[in-house]
Amino acid sequence: MLKRASFAAAAIAAVSIASGAQAATLDDVKARGTLHCIVNTGLPGFSYTDASGRWSGFDADMCRSVAAAVLGDSEKVKYIPATGKTRFTLLNSKEGDVIFRNTTWTFVRDVDVKLTFIGTTYYDGQGFIIRKSKGVKSAKELDGATVCIQTGTTTELNLADYFRANNMKYEPVPIESNEEARKNYLADRCDVYTTDRSGLAATRATFDKPGDHTILPEVVSKEPLGPVVRHGDNQWEDVVRWTVFALMAAEELGVTAANADEMAKNPPNPNVARLLGAEGALGEMLGLDKDFALRAIKAQGNYAEIFNKNIGPDTPIGLERGLNASYKDGGLIYSPPFR
Template sequence: MKAIQRAITVAALGLAVVACGRGEKPPEDTPPITGAPTTRAQHGETITSATLQAIKRRGRLNCGVHEGLVGFAFTDNRGQWRGFDADFCRGLAAAIFDDPNAVRFVPLAIGQRFEALESGRVDVLWRNTSWTMARDAGEGLSFAGVNYYDGQGFMVRRSLNLNSAVELKGARVCVQAGSTSELNAADYFRVRGIEYRPVVLPNEEAARAAYAREDCDALTADISALAAARTTLSSPEQHAILPDVISKEALGPVVRRGDEQWGSIVRWTLNALILAEELGVTQATVDARAQDSRDPRVRRLLGVEGDFGPMLGLSKDWARNAISGVGNYGEIFNRNLGDDSALDLARGLNAQWNARPGGLIYALPIR
């Protein structure tokens, strides 16, 4: 019996040594921002996010955005950041600080965006980034949701009298290097056995400029980006976006893997802004609805009932602050991309799920 007990003791010591050895090296996906580890919330207990702690210490959110894409992220004549993605950055800052201006915008080229996120230079990447398996499973990134459903298309001069992308046989097609657009275009023409001449440019601005100089016959990119590019041309009415949609591009915010609570904060702030539109809560009415609404869904959203904000490490009125700061999803869309903008894009797939006609925008329940 004593021999058996000694064997068990030796085995236990061996396991302990192995476990200690494992603990000497941190996992590769440990986020570069250090702080208290994330723990599970139980019985109302608050969990802790290293990223959130770092944001609160510095007093602002660092948000990675496009260097300049009309409608999504660009600077106006006064040097102020505007756009659909920029407003979501402000909404997130408002959820954390009750101040939509507590954000520093970090413009990033396509080749810089993931490194900037992984290195901790930005806390969140809100830069019209497509959710793909390689990025989600292979690059140590975590997508926190979808705020815009897009698809890739082609823009051509009306003078070419083209009705479809299948007519681009032998055409020169401008595309941005290192983008999903470059890969999608190659797939599209290959499957159809269509010969084309890719004109690969180092960045989006260069691709737009090459198209404007007529160095290519067509420009391919996400349809929203094509609509933005068209507004910058000298005669926008002379250019058409073909009806072909050759890909599915689900665009949304990206965070580092390894800080689950921070990912939840970004995810639920996005969902709160979507839910606000569904429930008819606007920037102008949010305070009144918090006071007067008897709808339990509205009361939970605005922090009147429940402790949903503290589950995230935020205040009870985190969502109310976000809506007050930037408005609901529909308001953000309309002023930057829709009827009230230069792009004048239809809601299409980005309509609420219960609209007529319905879209794909669907908020997860807060309950």
């Protein structure tokens, strides 16, 4: 009887606070005053809590930029930490507005899971780490190696594909988490550890002698990581997409967090003027205001600043720009024109 009572209470509570019709995500976010951002429960350099409980990292900062563009305040973000299994469900059930959680853009996720991928904020790829003392210079020399591999991931399938394509054999050492892999690799229970190269770099940074280990040059898979929104809300999709592009365009045009205000007042060229809202009405077309890009850039800096602060060469993660350099420097980071 009590059981029914509590169900009834729950139902009544649910109905009594029900409000009007379903609104678009942008209106929801504005009305709520906070951006609900789905992030990783903990991935070095990308999303983690610092000592004061503040979410930090590359993905967390991207959330701040979007919040600054939409709400005018980069701290109005509610972070929803999600595991690999729960992230899409949390998005589709509207618990979250956007996923910034190192999510690989794949055909099936885009088409069959009915998600909308905004673009790529970080080009990753699977790599191998090995002790320098083993004298291996290329992944092609890994025939017969024992490999530590996280089970149930796409990296496991990529590994099998790569070794089969190159007619080599390997012995898998199945493990569950990055931390476990780290311990097994250091204890020499496997010759090689394979996962995304950003993860390898982050892991190597924690070794006592990082210099004794090398990440092999081969990249055996494509892992384009980027933000994801729900299928079918084109306005919100545009807002997130062009906020991210604004960060990339800012790097191309030399706009940084420090000089953005100055550039907005005295734009050196029409491109900067349009990006920062000194000219035209691009922001209004998005349903925001003309300063949206200016606020996004001022929040955490342009793409290069966010990259360098969280995962760049001067951080413990120590990743080079590589594919993630601006197209001007030979990378793949490229923003369509703001006009």
